[in-house]
Amino acid sequence: MRRNDHAPAHAYLQGVYTGADGVRSGGSTAMVKDVYEVKGMTCGHCVAAVTAEVEGLAGVESVQVDLASGEVTVASERQLAYDDVAAAVDEAGYELTGRHER
Template identity: 50%
Template sequence: MKETLRIKGMSCGHCVKAVEKALSEVSGVEKVQVDLGSGTATVDSSGPLDMAEVRRKIEKAGYELV
């Protein structure tokens, strides 16, 4: 499954890496691609994402899921 998430608070390459790392820790996530310009992350997963877990990981990294 592919899902695009809006992430608020990213401003640099370090932010991209932090969000990629946080999302890659979510169970079922196989691939993460973050686009700093659009403020989005595209996630490929083996099944439906647990959005509560996604939100926790993003917030723990210091960003906001919009």
């Protein structure tokens, strides 16, 4: 971990610091994880397109796509609006058919 001269020493002991860009990192932020069902994906290009569009949503930390099941697992800072995810999937050329909260 690179030390930021403006952060207090206790921040480094707790594993939390704010970088030069002002973004806080480290610590234990609770993540929301949802699994969405996407219809129509058949290949690696489909996976890449859906991943890119969903990763573009504000607050998304990671996206994992299981091509065989059509499941898209999204980890985010907060609960995402279903309509926002549906719009991103639609922009990629596919259809969002459901969501399961974890």
